Amino acid sequence: MNYETRLTANQGVELLSEEEAARQARRRRLMIGVVALIAVAFAGLLAYRAFFGGAGTDAAPSQAMPVVTVIQPGQQAVDHVISVTGTLAARREMPVGVAGEGGMVSRVLVEPGQWVSAGQVLATIDRSVQVQTNAQLAAQINVARADARLAQSELDRAQSLVSRGFISKADVDRRTATRDSAVARVRVAEASLGESRARTDRLDIRAPEAGMVLTRNVEPGQVVSSGSGVLFRMAKGGEMELLARLSETDLSGLPVGAQAAVTPVGTDRSFTGRVWQVSPVIDPATRQGIARLALPYDPAIRPGGFATARIVRGTQQQPLLPESAVLSDEKGNFVYLVGKGNKVERRPVTTGTVTATGIAITSGLNGTEKVVMRAGGFLNPGETVKPALAGKN
Incomplete structure (x- = not known):
């Protein structure tokens, strides 16, 4: 049998069995774990009180309620913005072909990207x-x-x-x-x-209107006729547009003349456009329609390219909350309110446009409520708190 020695109180030497030494080691580890757990719990309590502004441990029960910051959002003018994507195109594209008998092309006088006037000769036929x-x-x-x-x-x-x-x-x-x-x-x-x-x-192939040449599909020596198809494509007046695809819900209330910021892919520049035509039909397969956004000419706007746009559909008076105030779970979006008797209440809400200053609330609030700005995840409905209005001591 194994033994180990230890010093007794009178400095004597006592032999311990191996089993007894193991039991004492387990007791020491258990005591260390309990002490560490108590320390962690105590630190968490101190952090909780510091976060909610609670009083010290020697304060009265009425002063130990957590202090939460609340806001009364009121009603603010919020732009209803629709984010869409689409394809850039010429607003009025003009295909140009052979109007006469045709023949062998002797000269081509223009290149893509070149501006031409009405009636200007684009190519000549022998x-x-x-x-x-x-x-x-x-x-x-x-x-x-x-x-x-x-x-x-x-x-x-x-x-x-x-x-x-x-x-x-x-x-x-x-x-x-x-x-x-x-x-x-x-x-x-x-x-x-x-x-x-x-x-x-x-036999002179001429520009029907003033504008910009987009494509050229003919070369000198080529034999062309009225059946040769499109030889040139032009953008009338150089005007461009974005063909934006919208859901039928967004399309239904979109007014003609609504302003938009259009950003072509590959550039960080935005161009101001406006809705000049809303499609009268909906694609039954995709349940989408087309909104056409007129754009001024710029070399960065290339027909056939892809772009994103933010269309300002209109302005409405709605409550605007910081993002920290809006929570969500499996039941949807909600906020915590401080109601009668400083009791915490849960209120489901419907969110709208997300702006740089916050989230618009389309339903669920009228703007007069006291909404908890942050730390809503630490609260429970029915809990009593001490509200502190944001911006006030």
Whole structure:
């Protein structure tokens, strides 16, 4: 059997068994644990009293109630902001193609990003054949005019001789008809030349309105026709927009003219826009509609890009609370109030817009209540507290 020695009170030596030594070690560890637990509990009590402003341990029971800071939020003007995402696009996109017969492109005169005026030539198509046709028609006009002058001269001579009886009235009528026919042929030839010139002019691909060229899909040497599709895309006046997708709830009360701050992806710059059109239909698959936000031109706004926006739907009078005052659990959002008899009450609320100064409360409060600003997690409904109004001693 193992033994160990210890000094007795009279400095004698006593032998202890191994089992007894183990029991004494366990008792020492237990006593140390109890002392540590008491110390932790005492420190927690001191922290609780210091946090809630309670009195010392020797204070009266009426002074030992925790002090909580409360606020009476009242009613404040709160902007109802809707956060949305969408795609940037030209407000009025103009596709430009071949309006005439087409042919081989001889020159392309513009590049994407370039500003053009109304009627400016964007590209030209070879017109060598049309030039010769126009020259031929111009010559035919000269021939018709010569015939018309000759017919008029013969008619004039006939009219001078009919009174003398050298020419009958029937001959005069025939010469008159010949003159009229010659004049008509002149007009036909002039009309043919005008038509040919108009067709030739349509070989110039022109900008329908002033604006900015977005895309170019044609190169010199390419053969194009009316079936070639879109050769250029333009933004009328350089005006841009954001096609923002909103839920049908947000879309229903969105007014035309509402202001918005639009931030394209890839930049920290925001641009001021306004709602200029609200979609009259809702997509049955997504339950969303489109709000179109007009934007001024800026190189950072690129059609086809992605952007976020904050639309100010309107301003309402609502209570505004700091974020520390609003709590939530499985039942939803709520706040703690200090009611009659300084008793803590739980009040469910509905939150609205989150601003830089706090959270708007859309329902549950009228603004006259005393709302606990912080430390609500340490309170329980029915607990008696000592309220201290924020900003006052």
